[in-house]
Amino acid sequence: MPTPFLASAPIRRLTLRDLTACADLSQDRGWPREEHKWGFLLTAGKGYGIDDPDGGLVAACTVTEYGTREHPALAAIGMVLVAERHARQGVGRRLMRHIVSALGTVPLTLHATPFGRPLYEELGFKVTGGAEMVRGRFVPGGPEPRTATRAATAEDLPAILRLDEEVFGADRTHIVTRLPAFADQLRVAEEDGRITGYAAAWPNMDTHVVGPLIARDTETAKALIGSLAARTDRPLRTDIDVRHEELLAWVKERGLSRVAPNAVMTCGITELPGDWTRRFAPLTVAAG
Numbered sequence: 391m392p393t394p395f396l397a398s399a400p401i402r403r404l405t406l407r408d409l410t411a412c413a414d415l416s417q418d419r420g421w422p423r424e425e426h427k428w429g430f431l432l433t434a435g436k437g438y439g440i441d442d443p444d445g446g447l448v449a450a451c452t453v454t455e456y457g458t459r460e461h462p463a464l465a466a467i468g469m470v471l472v473a474e475r476h477a478r479q480g481v482g483r484r485l486m487r488h489i490v491s492a493l494g495t496v497p498l499t500l501h502a503t504p505f506g507r508p509l510y511e512e513l514g515f516k517v518t519g520g521a522e523m524v525r526g527r528f529v530p531g532g533p534e535p536r537t538a539t540r541a542a543t544a545e546d547l548p549a550i551l552r553l554d555e556e557v558f559g560a561d562r563t564h565i566v567t568r569l570p571a572f573a574d575q576l577r578v579a580e581e582d583g584r585i586t587g588y589a590a591a592w593p594n595m596d597t598h599v600v601g602p603l604i605a606r607d608t609e610t611a612k613a614l615i616g617s618l619a620a621r622t623d624r625p626l627r628t629d630i631d632v633r634h635e636e637l638l639a640w641v642k643e644r645g646l647s648r649v650a651p652n653a654v655m656t657c658g659i660t661e662l663p664g665d666w667t668r669r670f671a672p673l674t675v676a677a678g
Contacts (some may be wrong), residue, residue, distance in 0.1 A: 394450065396440075397483050400645045401488050404437030404450060411447045413439070415471050415649070422595045431469065431676055434564055439488060440481065448473055449481045454677040456560035463560040465493050466498040466661065466678025478569050482506075486513055490657070497658040501675035502631075503650070510655050519654035520632040521675060525597065526646035528626050535613035542576040542588065549585045550578065560662025566674060572610075574598065574619050579610045580608035588604050589614040591622060594659070600628040600658060603671035608636045611670045615641065628671045637670060 399626040404412065406429060413423040431437065435454035437461060440551065442448045455464030467489060472482045490513055501521060502510050542550065547567070555561050569576050573590035575598075580586065587605030591598040600618055605611035611634075619626055626646060630638050630655075642648070651673055656662065662678075 391515060396476060396479055399440050399448065401440055401485060404432060404439045406432055407591055408432070408437065408439065408447070408450075411471075412439075412450055415447050415528045416469075416472060417451055418473050419471055421471070424594060426572075427674060427676070428469070428595055430568065431674075433570055433589060435466075435629075435677065438485065440485065441460075442468050442473065442476075447475070449485050449486055450470055451489065452530060452676060453493070454499065454565070454567075456558070456678075457563070457604070462496045464495075464674070464678065465496045466474070467498060468674070468676025468678070470500075470506065475664050482511055483512070486510070490514075495658065498535070499654065499656045499659075499662060499678045501652040502655050507653055507655070511593060513657070515655040515657045516660075517653045519604050521629045521652045521654060521672075522632050522638060523627065523629045523649040523652065523675075524638070524641055525644040525649045526625055526628040528615070528641075529645035530620065531644065535609065535616060537579050537581070537586070537610045537613035539579050539613050539617040541575050542570075542578045544570075546578055546585060546588075550588050553585060553588065554602070555605060557663065557665050557668045558588075565677065568609075576578050576622055577617055579605060579629065580613055586610055587614055587668075589671075591618040592673075594627065595622075596624060597627040597676065598622045598624045600626055601671045601673045602669075603628065603630075604668055605670055608634065608640075612640055619644075630671050631666060631669065633666060634670055 440448040455462040471653040476515040477488040574593040
């Protein structure tokens, strides 16, 4: 049963001043600290948390909204964490109910671990898909890709934004325009002067995370991953939509191994907007 404090403690907006407390909370639950990712989510989206009277945070989560500020088309919930000492006392349920209520009629999505899935189902979320996290050192091999890739430039931004909104199904300008500063690499695939895909690789602890990954087809996605891998000495990590079976098989042949599955869940919509056939991996599962 929750203590009186946990049942009534205010839920407040988090800011970058809470970055260390968020990273401490991740570490408390056995997650990597991921300060770079937390910083991105707290500035590109919104953070919510409950303060612990003894210092730090009892619980936290992030919300990333897409579409217009006045009428969001989609909101992604992520980084839902409760400190170990306060676990199994209803804190996560209270925080999630607050977020769902605050977002009203906005369609919601999240990636759920098997542990978190029952809570989300209780709140009305349904499984509508899946993603598989893979990680490892990329081993080049096989035929040379036929798709040309290159580093993105500032002049590419309008075309990337158009492609991204078409494929994602909602405006992500506030995400995409942050990628040059957030990521170590941002590359595009091109054919006859037209951008057919793009991908970023951003630093996360000892890895480079590949995401977002948007591509015309699987061969283009392979070319983008291979080009990113060729320019880093870190292991790669990414979360690939399980419907992209060919790409999943290919990255495993190239040295990446399955780490964990996540259920893609939605509330208020039966499936995510956009074109999943060209949406291979998210920026991060925390941002949908």
